Amino acid sequence: MSQSTTLKSISSLLNISVSTVSRALKNHPDISDKTKKKVQELAAMMDYEPNAHAISLRTNTSKLLGLIVPALSNFFYTSFLTALEEESRKHGYTLITLQSGDNTNIEQENLKLCRINHIAGLFIAISPETKNIDSFLRMEKNGVPVIFFDKVPDAENCNKVRMADEEAAIMAAEVIQKSKRKKILALFGNQEFSITKKRWKSFTGYFEKNAPATEVISVFVSSTQEAITETEKEMKQHEPDAVFCMSDEILAGAMKSIKKLKINVPKKVAVIAISNGFIPQLFDPEITYVETSGMELGKLAFNRMINYFNGQTTSQELIVPSKYVKGGSI
Incomplete structure (x- = not known):
């Protein structure tokens, strides 16, 4: 039912003008409490709702x-x-x-x-x-x-x-360095995004500056499915001892491959991610992560x-x- 029809219906049933109905619904001081009460009760019974679009235009x-x-x-x-x-x-x-x-x-x-x-x-x-x-x-x-x-x-x-994309990537890199891992598979998102560029530059830049002997294998993926495929390929080809995932979607794909290959975490490969916090809890052991809260x-x-x-x-x-x-x- 449209706003005008509803106002007219209320005014007709109560035998008062449309403008009086409108002002009563707005709790206008010129309208008596008795009239306001009758109008508002009838409007509620008729499921009246003001037309937000019409109000915004007016x-x-x-x-x-x-x-x-x-x-x-x-x-x-x-x-x-x-x-x-x-x-x-x-x-x-x-x-x-x-x-x-x-x-x-x-x-x-x-x-x-x-x-x-x-x-x-x-x-x-x-x-x-x-x-x-x-x-x-x-x-x-x-x-x-x-x-x-x-x-x-x-x-x-x-x-x-x-x-804090740069900070999150550096925090993850610091944890990996302290764990003394030497070959890292670093999985990043779509290269077109500024978020990917920031995280990639900060993560790889940290190792270039602080641990140049550490090998960082950077791989860019655009979906969970790509993360599954690329992780399995890289794990077989390069056998990294640590995996970094820049997002939850990538983490889900990487962990699916790691579980499929029956690779022990963290004994054979360490895993750390940048995450909102839900996905890491789904695995045993729970995944260490740098929290980015949505x-x-x-x-x-x-x-x-x-x-x-x-x-x-x-x-x-x-x-x-x-x-x-x-x-x-x-």
């Missing part, structure tokens, strides 16, 4: 936020979404969530849907091929802030919130959005620190 305000993620099957993004939904609810906002599948065309279609729905602000983790962010910056020029998170562009003229990133991203609404519009890059969590895999 008042030039919106309480709808957009979120575009690669996929919600990713535990990191699921925890990010949970935090974002909780914060949105607390502040009276509604969240519309869309998946891009790491496809730029779908990403732009999702962006169009966000514009059509007159969102107040957008959170997005960009796809690998997204190099030009002009379409997002135009939204900001039109008064709709865009917060890039996790997989962020290299551009400096935008708002970004991300994990929950904390979600809270920080929402806080940045609120601060933007409150006038802090200058571009910023905010970072969530990492934390070492000891397991039994190294």
Whole structure:
């Protein structure tokens, strides 16, 4: 039932004007308590809901936020979404969530849907091929802030919130060095992402500077399935004594191959990952990891959005620190 029909229905049943119904529902002081009570009780009985889109057009305000993620099957993004939904609810906002599948065309279609729905602000983790962010910056020029998170562009003229990617990679490298492992299979994600570039550069750079005799075999994969295939191949070919995984998806694939090959962890091969914390608990022994919390990133991203609404519009890059969590895999 549309808003106008519902208001008319209420006004007809109570024999009062539509404007009186509207003001009573808004608890206007000019309407008597008796009339307010009758209107609100009938509205509740009829499941009346105000038309949020019509209200945003009339008042030039919106309480709808957009979120575009690669996929919600990713535990990191699921925890990010949970935090974002909780914060949105607390502040009276509604969240519309869309998946891009790491496809730029779908990403732009999702962006169009966000514009059509007159969102107040957008959170997005960009796809690998997204190099030009002009379409997002135009939204900001039109008064709709865009917060890039996790997989962020290299551009400096935008708002970004991300994990401490360099710090996380170095923390993992330090743990491996202290374990005196000498041949490391380092599994990284899609090379197009700035997150991959940062983690790869920091991880390999640490060994070049502090343990040049340690061999680091860098392999780049774009999915869990690729991680399974590449890990099995590298384990057979090079027999590394340590495996580093830069994400949960890669860890899941690497561990599947290690288990398949019946390689003892940590006796024959040590394993450490950068993780949101859920996947490492699924293995025995539990995997040692450097925590990158999607929950904390979600809270920080929402806080940045609120601060933007409150006038802090200058571009910023905010970072969530990492934390070492000891397991039994190294």
